[in-house]
Amino acid sequence: RNITRPQMKFKEKVDNSNIPFVPKIFIKPNATKPLPSYFTNKQIRKERPEDLDVPAALADFIHQQRTQEHVEDMFAHPYQHELDHLTVPERLLSKTEPQMFRPMEETKCSFIDTLEELVALNETLCKVSEFAVDLEHHSYRSFLGLTCLMQISTREQDYIIDSLELRGELYLLNEVFTDPDIVKVFHGADSDIEWLQKDLGLYVVNMFDTHQASRALQHARHSLDHLLQQLCHVKSDKRFQLADWRIRPLPEEMFEYARADTHYLLYIYDRLRGELLDFNHGQPALLQSVWHKSKDISLKKYSKPIFTEESYQDLQKRQKRAFNTQQLSAFRLLFAWRDKLGRQEDESTGYVLPNHMMIKIAEQLPKEPQGIIACCNPVPPLVRQQVIELHLLVQQAREMPLLKAEIVAQTKKGFTPIKKADGSLFGP
Numbered sequence: 129r130n131i132t133r134p135q136m137k138f139k140e141k142v143d144n145s146n147i148p149f150v151p152k153i154f155i156k157p158n159a160t161k162p163l164p165s166y167f168t169n170k171q172i173r174k175e176r177p178e179d180l181d182v183p184a185a186l187a188d189f190i191h192q193q194r195t196q197e198h199v200e201d202m203f204a205h206p207y208q209h210e211l212d213h214l215t216v217p218e219r220l221l222s223k224t225e226p227q228m229f230r231p232m233e234e235t236k237c238s239f240i241d242t243l244e245e246l247v248a249l250n251e252t253l254c255k256v257s258e259f260a261v262d263l264e265h266h267s268y269r270s271f272l273g274l275t276c277l278m279q280i281s282t283r284e285q286d287y288i289i290d291s292l293e294l295r296g297e298l299y300l301l302n303e304v305f306t307d308p309d310i311v312k313v314f315h316g317a318d319s320d321i322e323w324l325q326k327d328l329g330l331y332v333v334n335m336f337d338t339h340q341a342s343r344a345l346q347h348a349r350h351s352l353d354h355l356l357q358q359l360c361h362v363k364s365d366k367r368f369q370l371a372d373w374r375i376r377p378l379p380e381e382m383f384e385y386a387r388a389d390t391h392y393l394l395y396i397y398d399r400l401r402g403e404l405l406d407f408n409h410g411q412p413a414l415l416q417s418v419w420h421k422s423k424d425i426s427l428k429k430y431s432k433p434i435f436t437e438e439s440y441q442d443l444q445k446r447q448k449r450a451f452n453t454q455q456l457s458a459f460r461l462l463f464a465w466r467d468k469l470g471r472q473e474d475e476s477t478g479y480v481l482p483n484h485m486m487i488k489i490a491e492q493l494p495k496e497p498q499g500i501i502a503c504c505n506p507v508p509p510l511v512r513q514q515v516i517e518l519h520l521l522v523q524q525a526r527e528m529p530l531l532k533a534e535i536v537a538q539t540k541k542g543f544t545p546i547k548k549a550d551g552s553l554f555g556p
């Protein structure tokens with residue numbers, strides 16, 4: 129099935145530049161400290177050099193145009209102050225009777241893909257004291273990834289929000305997401321918090337992470353599946369976890385799967401709060417620690433992958449094999465090529481050229497373009513399209529002089545080093 133790229137319809141183009149991520153926020157509901165002028169003043173924002181290749185340009189830009197204060201504002205967590213001063217109210221630290229979830233069959237589930245529906249949902253959420261949230265994300269056909277769906281459940285109803293369609297409007301939910309009187313329940317929010325910032329400009333104040341609760345309770349396993357089985361006696365299947373969530377209209381099965389992720393979560397939250405209190409004979413210390421851990425996760429800041437000349441090292445260090453000078457050179461060149469093309473075409477680096485193929489090319493240093501193709505199965509479309517360019521990079525790497533020890537090692541494997549006209553030695 130051919131899925132049209134959702135990025136094509138985004139009103140605000142995706143920013144894959146090497147400029148660090150700046151929060152997408154221009155209104156700050158529930159502020160106890162106002163948003164810095166950088167975000168509210170359109171004029172200042174417009175001056176951002178969107179198309180420049182940084183970090184060099186970023187450095188210039190910082191020096192020329194901004195006071196240090198502006199720069200700190202730009203990269204700070206917009207709700208740092210509110211989160212630092214958040215205290216857990218008494219009612220959330222004391223024992224309450226768990227409220228049973230409603231049977232799935234009797235619960236309404238709305239699909240939200242218009243601004244009107246979103247505004248109505250926001251109104252509904254303003255009136256509740258807690259709701260559950262989860263996201264589905266796609267990371268293969270996009271450089272930075274795409275938040276495709278947001279699931280929300282109240283005690284009454286489930287909602288599935290098309291966060292591709294409403295990408296530019298979902299910031300409206302900051303009104304409830306940052307309201308300290310409304311608890312937002314997540315399971316394993318680490319990635320969710322970053323995705324909310326990256327795609328939707330959303331922040332969370334007053335969050336409870338059931339994954340952190342499960343850890344504090346030293347359960348045998350900390351997955352949502354496990355909690356669903358233990359506490360709700362429902363069998364979940366993770367068949368669609370890695371499905372392509374960009375697909376529209378959303379198939380019935382995926383719709384049902386997505387809603388189950390939040391449908392039971394408020395009940396699980398109730399039960400785990402009870403367990404955390406029981407664990408310490410009614411003392412709230414352990415429960416308090418889960419609120420704190422959850423707050424720390426809310427304080428996480430999304431940061432964009434920034435390319436530097438050293439970026440390749442992380443991946444290279446994870447390899448067991450030792451590259452010689454030429455192989456390492458090829459690896460660096462391929463890594464830089466892949467990063468550049470991924471940003472330009474808005475594709476993941478894994479789509480442009482998967483790690484194992486990149487390593488194979490660097491290792492084998494094919495003499496012919498056909499040899500590069502032979503390292504890849506199946507051949508990624510952009511590799512096929514740019515095989516001449518790739519071949520030039522491999523050739524460039526082959527021109528690097530090998531160290532004496534590397535030549536000796538190669539000779540032992542049956543290769544004969546070649547002496548160049550200038551006397552230096554060449555590998556095979």
Ligand code: U5P
Pocket residue numbers: 262263264265266267369370373389
């Ligand atoms: N996800 C992964 N790998 C995993 C589990 C989840 O990439 O092993 C991503 C998927 O993109 C999925 C999203 O859409 O996390 C949310 O997962 P869940 O919270 O619905 O389980």
